[in-house]
Structure formats: C-alpha cells, structure tokens
C-alpha cells in the first residue's frame with residue numbers, strides 16, 4: 001500500500017526525522033490559512049498524489065508570498081497532474097501540502113528497500129539527489145552506494161558512518177544525518193515497510209539535514225497489525241478494478257494486454273501469463289482466485305475481468321484441487337450467462353472431477369473452446385485476439 005507525502009511526513013515526525021514545517025490543505029483558502037501558521041515568506045505548494053516526478057510535471061511550486069500560495073494552490077488543486085509515474089492520463093490533485101521553503105545547499109538520495117534476493121534490507125544512497133535515481137544508477141553507478149543490513153543484527157554504527165560519508169554531508173550535519181538514517185531504519189522495520197525513500201534529503205545552507213520528500217510503501221500482508229496506517233489508505237489513488245477485486249480477496253493486478261486470465265494459484269497465474277506472451281499475445285491482468293475459490297468468487301472474478309474494456313478474449317486455466325473442476329464449470333456457466341458474456345473463452349482444466357466438468361461445459365448452450373494442455377490453451381487464445389498489443 002502507498003501513502004501520500006504528507007502522511008509519510010507525519011510518520012517521519014513520529015520518528016524524529018527532521019522535516020520542514022508543513023500543513024495539508026484541500027482548498028486555496030485552507031492553503032493560505034496553513035501558510036499563515038508557517039514560517040514565511042517563502043513557501044512550497046506541493047500536489048499530493050501517489051506518484052513521483054511531481055516537480056517536473058508542474059505539481060511543486062515555490063512562491064514568496066501568501067498571495068503566491070493562493071495562486072499556486074488554485075492552479076494545482078483540481079489539475080490532472082501528469083508525471084512519468086502516472087501514465088498519460090495523469091492523476092487528479094485533491095490536496096496540496098503547504099511547506100516552509102528550505103534554503104537548500106545540496107540534494108541527496110536515501111532509501112531503504114526490502115531486497116528479496118538477499119533477504120535483507122538494503123540502504124541505497126547517492127550524493128546526487130533530487131533527480132531520477134534510475135538515471136544515476138545507469139549513467140554514474142559509482143555515485144550510488146548500497147549497504148545491506150541484516151534484519152536480525154540491525155543497522156550498525158559503522159554502516160551509518162559509511163553512508164553519511166558517501167553522501168558527502170558536511171561535518172556540522174553529520175550527527176543529524178546519522179540519527180536520521182538510524183530513525184528511518186527503525187521506522188522501516190517497525191511499520192513493515194517494503195520501501196522508504198527520501199528524495200531529496202537536503203543539507204541546508206545552515207548545515208541542517210531535512211527530509212524534503214517522503215515516499216513509503218507498506219507490505220500489505222502486514223497491514224493487519226497497523227490499523228493506524230491502514231487509515232491512511234486513499235482508495236481514489238488505486239485502480240478501480242484492483243480495488244473491487246480486493247473486496248473479494250482476489251489477487252488481481254491490471255496489465256496492458258487484451259487476454260483476460262482467470263487462474264488459481266500465483267505460480268500457475270505467472271506461468272499462464274508467460275505462455276500467453278510466448279504465443280504472441282499480451283495478458284490483460286494477473287488474477288489468482290486462490291486455492292479455495294468457490295462459484296461465487298469465480299463469478300466476481302469474471303465480472304472484474306469483463307469490465308476491463310481492453311479484454312478481447314478470456315483464458316481460464318484451473319488446477320482442480322480444493323476447487324473441483326465440476327464446481328468450476330458450473331460457476332463459469334452460471335457467470336457467463338448472468339453476465340451475458342460476448343467475448344470468446346478458452347478453458348483448460350486439470351484435476352479432480354475434470355471429466356464431469358467437461359460434461360457440464362459441453363452440455364451448456366454456451367460456446368467454449370476447451371484445451372487439454374497449457375500450450376494448446378495459450379495458442380488458441382492468442383489466435384482469438386485480433387492484434388497483440390505492442
């Protein structure tokens with residue numbers, strides 16, 4: 001789960017990570033009121049959306065008066081902000097963070113990410129902050145340092161010293177930077193984050209160290225033990241189909257292709273997506289209905305798949321274990337009728353009661369293409385979609 005910058009900064013404050021004074025506002029009037037409570041005369045008005053690159057897209061404006069705050073807030077609130085992370089349609093801005101402007105001497109990069117390959121935390125830093133870290137990694141990899149921290153050992157003082165030194169923090173700011181890094185690591189562990197990022201981490205002309213931006217992603221599987229963080233969820237920022245799927249405990253992720261996939265088990269779902277691509281088509285989604293799926297979850301899954309306008313054909317690939325193939329077949333027939341399905345469907349099933357399942361499909365007056373193997377199923381469905389999307 002993602003949260004907004006202003007929420008991340010609230011958490012930073014709880015962990016004594018220095019941030020400039022700021023307040024959230026939903027209207028231009030509120031923005032001016034917020035600024036009046038802050039230290040002026042320079043303020044920054046920042047669009048709150050779940051995407052980075054706001055500065056380049058016109059969603060971050062530095063102003064030097066209260067009138068400037070009103071004007072900038074008026075411009076940014078309600079705008080459809082397009083950044084390299086939003087896609088071409090952009091995101092509608094509902095709120096702005098009004099922040100005291102920092103007297104920036106230099107911008108650095110700092111993040112802590114869960115590294116699945118090494119099963120530990122990796123602290124990533126660069127003295128070249130404020131810009132795309134992907135670009136730094138590609139063009140000047142020597143300007144990026146990664147320090148692995150084992151979760152049972154925790155972050156060690158020598159690692160903090162190494163990171164602070166690499167960042168090129170001036171002597172006067174070293175202590176504050178060291179504390180900030182230790183506190184950020186604590187936050188990351190205690191709140192079950194999958195990533196925390198401060199870009200830019202700034203050193204001011206007065207040698208203070210501040211988190212000027214804040215991005216936090218949480219491990220959704222751990223959110224049950226962080227009710228206060230769950231309250232930060234902003235469903236307006238989520239994909240509507242993914243949101244709908246989450247209500248029924250379906251693991252659904254929307255993709256850009258045109259073959260809808262309904263599969264049980266994450267491994268089988270990934271294998272199915274791979275083989276669809278192998279035969280020249282593109283999956284429209286990842287969908288794992290889970291091992292214990294019943295007729296009702298099949299219907300919900302079906303409905304979500306079909307409401308994606310890009311879907312031109314559907315492939316159902318089910319291994320009948322807990323979910324018996326005859327029950328699946330009944331569920332599919334019922335759902336297809338109820339939803340008045342118009343697009344072609346390919347079904348491949350294996351496992352418990354598969355013969356009975358096939359009889360049910362054959363006995364219905366709906367048209368299905370049945371496949372024996374994954375290869376056959378993928379080939380069939382790839383031929384059904386007119387043009388694979390690029």
Ligand code: ADP
Pocket residue numbers: 020044046051052053054055056060062099100101102103104107130199200212213214
């Ligand atoms: P994004 O990463 O989405 O573009 P940031 O919060 O990183 O948004 O802001 C973009 C840039 O705006 C920063 O790199 C910094 O140069 C400037 N900026 C942001 N907040 C402040 C602030 N409080 N004071 C001065 N400059 C700021």
Ligand code: MG
Pocket residue numbers: 052053130199200213
């Ligand atoms: Mg940033």
